[in-house]
Amino acid sequence: MTQFTDFALAKPIKQRVAENGYTTPSPIQQQAIPPALEGKDILGIAQTGTGKTAAFSLPSIHHLLNNRRKPGRNECRMLVLAPTRELARQIADSMIGYSKGLGLYVTSAFGGVPINRQKRILQRGVDVLVATPGRLLDLHDQRSLDLGKVEILVLDEADQMLDLGFIVPLKKIVPLLPRKRQSLFFSATMPKTISQLADQFLTNPVQVSVAPQSTTAERVNQKVTYIEQADKQRLLKDFVNQENPDHMLVFTQTKHGADKVVKNLNAVGIHAAAIHGNKSQPQRERALGDFRKGKINILVATDIAARGIDVDGVSHVINFDMPNVPEQYVHRIGRTARAGASGISFSMVAPDEKQFLRDIVKLTGVKPDIVPLPEGYDEPSREEVAPRIYGQKPKRYSAKPTRGGPPKNKHSNRKGRPGGGAKKKGGPKHWNNAAKSFKRRQARKADA
Incomplete structure (x- = not known):
């Protein structure tokens, strides 16, 4: 597909896409939209910024329009799970834009804001709910959300979900969903843990992927x-x-x-x-x-x-x-x-x-x-x-002290040379420092 007009999307959706200034679909959109329109499950491997939101939003909106029904009390027809509040809000805003004037109600739910307003919105039922896993379970536990009639499930940024410790909430969410549904699963990477999680969400999925971006902007x-x-x-x-x-x-x-x-x-x-x-x-x-x-x-x-x-x-x-x-x-x-x-x-x-x-x-x-x-x-x-x-051999420096003495290097675990030390590596001190360095990196990652 070289143009959005080539997709079998409802005419109003194509108009909204054009109004947003889009004409040519991205690679992930070209691969994901056709099978998604056929109702198939999707397993997508793609980085942030590749156009994933439109890849799952457009065919999902098409389904909701062609199979229109009024959602019941505390129900949502489509559920999108995102790892962070900002991403949840961005996805909701995009879907509101794509469905503008089409009679679909899109809302978001995440932590950091009072839950009561979100409860009131869900009482009347919504077509699309974009939520973070923690707030979703809060709403369900307080009997303000019924997931039994979800038609479409989207899990976005699955690898970030795991990094943030959402694996347990996600496993709690799966049994709350109907078996008969369409599921769209996206992740930037596909380690074994993510693959196992995908198996719980998907049935005979079509796999689509876009190579990770490895080039930096020329400007x-x-x-x-x-x-x-x-x-x-x-x-x-x-x-x-x-x-x-x-x-x-x-x-x-x-x-x-x-x-x-x-x-x-x-x-x-x-x-x-x-x-x-x-x-x-x-x-x-x-x-x-x-x-x-x-x-x-x-x-x-x-x-x-x-x-x-x-x-x-x-x-x-x-x-x-x-x-x-x-x-x-x-x-x-x-x-x-x-x-x-x-x-x-x-x-x-x-x-x-x-x-x-x-x-x-x-x-x-x-x-x-x-x-x-x-x-x-x-x-x-x-x-x-x-x-x-940069792949060249570094220059060697003399161990002779300069004015003021050799510079202190707290990251060096060797003695006798500035910024270096004895040629022989290993030993308890080397291991201890390596372990401390590893712990520092892990602590930094865990606190992000």
């Missing part, structure tokens, strides 16, 4: 600098004062880290706000609204909280903490340089984050420009890390 000027973790906050402040960005997104690995960045920026008169899972829904909406309107120029977010955020005009993306999954880097910097504009990404790489950068370079094939630290900053080590990251 993004990618820069990196090597810096001690303790100096990152100071460098961020200096960078903001120098660049004076219009709209800057700053990514951290943890919720605590995001709050700390905002607190330190605000302390020096730089207005910023954070968005992450510990913020209430009104707080998140206010921060995002202020960012869109230009009331604040800096929004600090974790990767999970940033899913579902769609903001135009982002001029800078800052990797305050490097992502430990290289594809996340592509997603992060892809939020700038949109609609023909150019953008800047700036990554602060601490000594224990060098491997993350190597993985990113390996995935993307792009070598970001290395920016030296400004005067007044201490280099993280005397090892020339850039050539090693």
Whole structure:
């Protein structure tokens, strides 16, 4: 299918698609829409930003129109499960746009806001409910939601569901659904756990996939600098004062880290706000609204909280903490340089984050420009890390102390050489430090 008009969609739906400015379907839409229109289950492997929402929304709306019936009290005809509030809201907004004027009622339900209003809406029955798993079970447990007549089930971002610990809620939801239904299941990756989960939701699914995005935007000027973790906050402040960005997104690995960045920026008169899972829904909406309107120029977010955020005009993306999954880097910097504009990404790489950068370079094939630290900053080590990251042999340095003595490197577990040590590796001390490094990475991931 080369045009949306080629799909066997109802005429009003095609009109809504055209009104939204879409003419050519994306690869995932080309693969998923035809079998979905036939009522088949779908197992889709696709990254965020590939057009998944339209891929499941358009054929589902077509089904609801062609098989129109009034939903009963506390019922929904179509259920969409999303991992975060922002993504749930974005999906609901998209489906409202696609079904505008067609007589379908679309609503969303998620935590962080009072549940009573959501109960009142569900009392009269809705055609489409977009919900997070936790709030969905709350509504069901309080007898405000009946899932016994769901005709279409969509599970979006299944891998993120598992990362957020939703595997148990999802397993509780399955028995509440009717056996006879159409199920559409989407995930960016397909590890064994996800595959087993899909088996519980799907029946003889049609598998569709889009290769993970591994290329970074050509108009993004990618820069990196090597810096001690303790100096990152100071460098961020200096960078903001120098660049004076219009709209800057700053990514951290943890919720605590995001709050700390905002607190330190605000302390020096730089207005910023954070968005992450510990913020209430009104707080998140206010921060995002202020960012869109230009009331604040800096929004600090974790990767999970940033899913579902769609903001135009982002001029800078800052990797305050490097992502430990290289594809996340592509997603992060892809939020700038949109609609023909150019953008800047700036990554602060601490000594224990060098491997993350190597993985990113390996995935993307792009070598970001290395920016030296400004005067007044201490280099993280005397090892020339850039050539090693970019596949060249690093230079060796003499162990002879320089003025002021050899630099301290808290990340080194070896002695005798600056930034290095004895050639022999292994032993209890090496294992202990490796274990501590692993625990730090796991803790950062768990707190995101």
